[in-house]
Amino acid sequence: MRIALLFALMAVTTGPALAQDAHAVPGEEPVDPYVVSDANAGATPFEGQAMWAAFNEGEGVGRIVDQMLDLSAADPRTAGIFVATDMVRLRRTLREQFCYILNGGCRYTGRSMADAHDEIGLQPADFGALVEHLQTAMTAEGVPFRTQNRFLAKLAPMRPDTVTR
Amino acid sequence: MTHEVGASVIRSIFPCLLACLLAGPAAAQVFDWVPDSRTGGKLLLTGGVSSVEGAGGGGLATWAVTTGYGAEDGIGGNVHATYVSLPDYELRSVGAAVGLWDRVELSVARQEFDTGSTGALLGLGEGFTFTQDVVGVKVKLVGDAVYGQASWLPQVSIGVQHKSNDQGAVISAVGGRDDEGTDVYVAATKLFLSESLLVNGTVRWTKANQTGLLGFGGDRNDDYAPRFEGSVGYLLTRNLLVGAEYRTKPDNLGFAAEDDAFDLFAAYAFSKNVSLTAAYVDLGSIATFEDQRGLYLSLQVGF
Numbered sequence: 001m002r003i004a005l006l007f008a009l010m011a012v013t014t015g016p017a018l019a020q021d022a023h024a025v026p027g028e029e030p031v032d033p034y035v036v037s038d039a040n041a042g043a044t045p046f047e048g049q050a051m052w053a054a055f056n057e058g059e060g061v062g063r064i065v066d067q068m069l070d071l072s073a074a075d076p077r078t079a080g081i082f083v084a085t086d087m088v089r090l091r092r093t094l095r096e097q098f099c100y101i102l103n104g105g106c107r108y109t110g111r112s113m114a115d116a117h118d119e120i121g122l123q124p125a126d127f128g129a130l131v132e133h134l135q136t137a138m139t140a141e142g143v144p145f146r147t148q149n150r151f152l153a154k155l156a157p158m159r160p161d162t163v164t165r
Numbered sequence: 166m167t168h169e170v171g172a173s174v175i176r177s178i179f180p181c182l183l184a185c186l187l188a189g190p191a192a193a194q195v196f197d198w199v200p201d202s203r204t205g206g207k208l209l210l211t212g213g214v215s216s217v218e219g220a221g222g223g224g225l226a227t228w229a230v231t232t233g234y235g236a237e238d239g240i241g242g243n244v245h246a247t248y249v250s251l252p253d254y255e256l257r258s259v260g261a262a263v264g265l266w267d268r269v270e271l272s273v274a275r276q277e278f279d280t281g282s283t284g285a286l287l288g289l290g291e292g293f294t295f296t297q298d299v300v301g302v303k304v305k306l307v308g309d310a311v312y313g314q315a316s317w318l319p320q321v322s323i324g325v326q327h328k329s330n331d332q333g334a335v336i337s338a339v340g341g342r343d344d345e346g347t348d349v350y351v352a353a354t355k356l357f358l359s360e361s362l363l364v365n366g367t368v369r370w371t372k373a374n375q376t377g378l379l380g381f382g383g384d385r386n387d388d389y390a391p392r393f394e395g396s397v398g399y400l401l402t403r404n405l406l407v408g409a410e411y412r413t414k415p416d417n418l419g420f421a422a423e424d425d426a427f428d429l430f431a432a433y434a435f436s437k438n439v440s441l442t443a444a445y446v447d448l449g450s451i452a453t454f455e456d457q458r459g460l461y462l463s464l465q466v467g468f
Contacts, residue, residue, distance in 0.1 A: 125206030
């Protein structure tokens with residue numbers, strides 16, 4: 001969802017000049033420096049391990065992120081969002097964000113939602129489409145519907161920071 | 166507004182909506198001249214279904230959501246046909262509604278309250294039918310029912326419904342004061358997403374008898390009063406919302422007591438283009454005929 005966009009943004013804002021790129025890992029394009037903080041994830045983690053387990057932990061979250069992004073990139077409504085995106089970085093930071101929120105023990109090292117989506121121009125309908133792809137991916141992973149909604153309730157408040165009005 | 170005007174509005178809107186529906190992707194092109202007019206930005210069922218008075222909502226209750234699937238950058242629209250089978254009557258409604266940029270909703274509906282064989286017992290004649298046109302406007306004021314998950318604030322909208330009934334003489338004969346009236350309402354809707362629970366509460370200032378099907382005001386009371394309509398729904402899947410509604414109504418006519426209404430509903434969205442709502446409704450006593458409980462079916466087609 002916005003998260004994805006946000007990550008996309010991070011990738012987009014690549015500044016080729018700054019060599020000391022502490023925030024991109026090998027295989028990713030460089031990004032401008034920013035303050036790394038879990039607060040950038042835009043939501044507080046769940047308590048306990050039930051949510052993390054329901055998402056089949058790291059492997060499940062990886063599959064969900066991959067399918068969500070694959071569906072979004074293949075969807076004419078949302079494909080344009082990812083044209084200039086470093087998908088390697090986006091997949092990594094999205095996994096981190098989901099893992100962090102699901103209390104899977106990860107740190108989130110990506111940008112804030114607002115920064116990551118600053119120049120993407122995400123529209124409300126794009127956001128809806130991304131949510132739908134995430135729902136499809138969570139369903140494919142076997143995440144119960146009500147559990148999906150608990151997770152989406154954490155992501156929903158990020159919408160104002162990710163969508164351009 | 167006269168019925169003729171209402172009907173002409175319906176006739177003029179229907180072809181457009183139907184054309185848009187049939188055209189599929191071309192629907193978006195039709196509206197390309199309007200800035201930011203993407204379609205389908207909302208999630209399934211989050212525009213509500215078509216309430217019996219034509220506005221976006223549940224079945225008996227009007228909600229704060231704007232109808233259709235247009236988000237803030239888009240528009241949505243739909244047509245509906247609703248059928249309510251009661252022991253002694255039949256209620257039919259057809260209508261059309263549009264939601265504009267998730268801010269404004271415009272709706273029209275024509276209701277037919279068919280007394281069937283009961284009409285003869287009431288001295289009105291077999292098959293006597295009250296026809297009522299409802300024209301509505303709703304404006305979202307604050308909040309976001311779906312995405313406002315970090316806030317306690319529900320989505321709040323205000324609206325107006327003007328209703329005109331074609332049987333002024335009969336309405337007058339049974340003590341009704343007017344054959345047309347205007348309801349004003351404030352609706353608050355919130356989806357408690359972490360609980361998959363949708364809650365709506367609406368206060369409607371009205372003096373409509375049986376929502377206007379038996380006119381407005383009466384020999385017992387002719388003043389506006391606030392009435393409540395509430396809905397609680399539980400999302401079982403992305404496509405299926407089940408729940409219950411309750412609606413209080415005035416009791417203005419001396420010849421027949423009027424009861425509150427209640428329903429248990431299931432709304433199923435086959436897609437963003439088609440939904441079917443089925444409900445068990447209990448409308449209580451209508452024009453001295455008690456226990457009007459039956460089946461409510463409503464088909465909505467739109468985008």
